[in-house]
Amino acid sequence: MTYVIHGATGAQGAPVVATLAAAGKPVTALTRDPNAAVEGARTVAAGYGSIDALIEAYRDADGVFVHLPMVSEEDRQAYARNIVAAVREARPAHVVFSTSGAPTDIGGAAAELASGLANSGVSHAVIAPTLYLENLLMPYVIDAVRERDALPYPIRTDFPVSWASHLDIADVALALFDRHDVTGQVSVGQYPAVTGPDLAGAFGAHFGKDVVFEPITPEQMRASVAPVIGEGPAADVAGLYQAMSTLPHRSITPENSAQKLLGITPRTTGQWLSDIGL
Known part of the structure; x- marks a missing residue:
């Protein structure tokens, strides 16, 4: 018996x-x-493209942690179907799926995977973060913090977000593997949600200087990240931020939060910066 971790x-x-x-x-x-x-x-060695390889990896597992990689949406949907097929055949004891911030209520690969797991008959939980603090380590962000005391990001100044880190997701995944009674969606992120200026203030406090938040457009972000993640994924991400710009916030709700369901409080931005040793 073992815990199988993708990526x-x-x-x-x-x-x-x-x-x-x-x-x-x-x-x-x-x-x-x-x-x-x-x-x-x-x-x-097992990739999302082989159902047989996934079945072999999942069989007799105590738990499986899965998330979809940043590739084309067509590939993500194919991977979601393969994961669900393998889960149905292998019947691991528990599956924990992190949406990586992708919405599960408007269609797409994340929604297909969440729905497939819900209909699989296998015990599972869905970790639902909003935005990752690790996004702020992209060169166009962290270099601007270091070189010109600005934190650029494609959200409005007044847009509150329940940021979470990959470290928080790991803490929640560990808890969910031990708590099969907690099923369905578990929201992970800071609550109350914080704004861009709040983030800049935390970075400033950490680095010992004044840092100003700088809202940029999704197109500016796309051009900045394309050399790192590729043109196609960059365009997809920019589209998500464009859609997000029409929303009032990206805050979790307390009712299904890790804080309430598992007693786990995600790191503040300052705690995260210290924990990663930046």
């Missing part, structure tokens, strides 16, 4: 592997590289 060498999966290993859980790290070595885990 085990990536930004989202690696903290889950580390948290489970630190808790003494047996971990199987899924990667695309058959030669990868993951500390504290047994490594298995």
